[in-house]
Amino acid sequence: MDKLIEAIIAKDYNPTVAGLDPKLDYVPEFILKKHLGADDPFAGAAEALFEFNKTLIDCLYDIVPAVKPQSAYYEMYGIEGLKCLKRTMDYAQSKGMYVILDVKRGDIGATAEAYSRAYIGKTDIGGKAVRAFGPDGITVNPYLGTDGLKPFVKDAEENDKTVFVLVKTSNPSSGELQDLVVDGERIYEKTAALVRGLGETSVGAHGYSNIGAVVGATYPEQLKELREKMPNTFFLVPGYGAQGGRAEDVALAFDKNRLGAIVNSSRGIMCAYKKGDWRPEQFGEAARAEAVRMRDDILSHVK
Amino acid sequence: MDKLIEAIIAKDYNPTVAGLDPKLDYVPEFILKKHLGADDPFAGAAEALFEFNKTLIDCLYDIVPAVKPQSAYYEMYGIEGLKCLKRTMDYAQSKGMYVILDVKRGDIGATAEAYSRAYIGKTDIGGKAVRAFGPDGITVNPYLGTDGLKPFVKDAEENDKTVFVLVKTSNPSSGELQDLVVDGERIYEKTAALVRGLGETSVGAHGYSNIGAVVGATYPEQLKELREKMPNTFFLVPGYGAQGGRAEDVALAFDKNRLGAIVNSSRGIMCAYKKGDWRPEQFGEAARAEAVRMRDDILSHVK
Numbered sequence: 001m002d003k004l005i006e007a008i009i010a011k012d013y014n015p016t017v018a019g020l021d022p023k024l025d026y027v028p029e030f031i032l033k034k035h036l037g038a039d040d041p042f043a044g045a046a047e048a049l050f051e052f053n054k055t056l057i058d059c060l061y062d063i064v065p066a067v068k069p070q071s072a073y074y075e076m077y078g079i080e081g082l083k084c085l086k087r088t089m090d091y092a093q094s095k096g097m098y099v100i101l102d103v104k105r106g107d108i109g110a111t112a113e114a115y116s117r118a119y120i121g122k123t124d125i126g127g128k129a130v131r132a133f134g135p136d137g138i139t140v141n142p143y144l145g146t147d148g149l150k151p152f153v154k155d156a157e158e159n160d161k162t163v164f165v166l167v168k169t170s171n172p173s174s175g176e177l178q179d180l181v182v183d184g185e186r187i188y189e190k191t192a193a194l195v196r197g198l199g200e201t202s203v204g205a206h207g208y209s210n211i212g213a214v215v216g217a218t219y220p221e222q223l224k225e226l227r228e229k230m231p232n233t234f235f236l237v238p239g240y241g242a243q244g245g246r247a248e249d250v251a252l253a254f255d256k257n258r259l260g261a262i263v264n265s266s267r268g269i270m271c272a273y274k275k276g277d278w279r280p281e282q283f284g285e286a287a288r289a290e291a292v293r294m295r296d297d298i299l300s301h302v303k
Numbered sequence: 304m305d306k307l308i309e310a311i312i313a314k315d316y317n318p319t320v321a322g323l324d325p326k327l328d329y330v331p332e333f334i335l336k337k338h339l340g341a342d343d344p345f346a347g348a349a350e351a352l353f354e355f356n357k358t359l360i361d362c363l364y365d366i367v368p369a370v371k372p373q374s375a376y377y378e379m380y381g382i383e384g385l386k387c388l389k390r391t392m393d394y395a396q397s398k399g400m401y402v403i404l405d406v407k408r409g410d411i412g413a414t415a416e417a418y419s420r421a422y423i424g425k426t427d428i429g430g431k432a433v434r435a436f437g438p439d440g441i442t443v444n445p446y447l448g449t450d451g452l453k454p455f456v457k458d459a460e461e462n463d464k465t466v467f468v469l470v471k472t473s474n475p476s477s478g479e480l481q482d483l484v485v486d487g488e489r490i491y492e493k494t495a496a497l498v499r500g501l502g503e504t505s506v507g508a509h510g511y512s513n514i515g516a517v518v519g520a521t522y523p524e525q526l527k528e529l530r531e532k533m534p535n536t537f538f539l540v541p542g543y544g545a546q547g548g549r550a551e552d553v554a555l556a557f558d559k560n561r562l563g564a565i566v567n568s569s570r571g572i573m574c575a576y577k578k579g580d581w582r583p584e585q586f587g588e589a590a591r592a593e594a595v596r597m598r599d600d601i602l603s604h605v606k
Binding site: 070106132170187238 | 324326327335339340344345347348373375376378379380381382384385386389407408409410411412414415417418420421422426427428429431433435436444445446447448449450451469472473474475476477478479480481483484485490493494497541
């Protein structure tokens, strides 16, 4: 986690991760026109998305430490979409950004191992170890318990990568399972204890382990409670902005050194040009302005 | 779910789904030799896996109703692996097999919608609706609650596809979250109630809804209990064979019409040639013999 934290510090403690969840609806018309209408609709869509992503990265990389592509928005464009995902991740890393791939994988032991190899480990092919996709960190789902999480923990330690386990998600119905009470403790607290345990052996120079937690900005009380209970766990916080989380809510995820969390904004940054007086061609500048506004908004509330 | 059930009936009530989770370790040497050593190791691996899968499908399609590729084992070979996944699914469907893609996706509403479009719905590109991947059914993870499941339910209804929600998984630590007791009811029972509710509007001619459940063969008591509590829910049962589930265990998942469940075997079928007197070239025949043995084993215990 030190690598991510150092990227945050290097960008003046900017705790923003730009979510790259591009739908074609978000991409300005002038880019769509260039690429759609190709013989293979997926190839055209993927080119449009990559051009959109590339400009966003170019306009953000010197002030925003990380990007978080959401795999679903690439998988929906098939093989071409996945090629675009890989190109986007490679490009962001070439610009020095930390890449967290939001895949929320989770499976039984042997299969979790395959997923882990795909994203944060290496695949063995005829005695050669190769990387299929190379993000710096990923998100994972804990429904299958520890044996589904351990392969990710192992690969994170061995390859200097990070894993963010879903603890309390930002969506309205997250409580249906996550908030159920067992022996006076909620399920997300049980998950939190599990995550804390898995990270104990990898606490780095800044006091945080390689095993992080996803905790939504839309549940500030839980965010505050979990920050206290998980002092060595770095948080990935979705739900700021479009989903309703405010700066004073996400501020609860931080420690006294202005560290401890990275806050995602997807639509807010990608579609910034649709608000105010921007021309579509200025979508990158608009994204940058929103990223600055968001940084200042959050940091002004962090004590 | 009728389409799957009719495929099962057409294959003499064979309740087997062949899990296609190919690791290179499973592929016979004579196939590996042909393909590995290519300039792009991923392309070579993907060719080897496809040849392996194709022969398995050729040897199984007239007696086994369905295949279940596990996405992780393709994602670990990158873009080339995913191309192999798509080719495998297309090929199995061209042979009349029902394809359940084991992806265990789960996310918040808008993202679940994107995943759903990727696999069982359609992606809109410039006003054209296209299919990114085209399996007949998929598995999904319920940790995020109903709003993460509803997009899949909607697409299943609109596109005549099926969704299997993880209820009680087959792995040793599945109980860590799934067996916790809330108000006298275990989490997996809560999930079961949720799944039952989501399927109520899509019960087909054979009495089963489009929304199925994943229930592991390794927990026979729970399998029996859930069969009683979920009379309209079709089960996808992993864990038979290599993981320890026996025919008398999985038999509990069936109804009095010898329907109600499809039982997965991956390693047992794919690696059948490694047991007994088979030559490596006979891996397809060995898989077929094992699929016959498994069918007879299970059906002999179904009342």
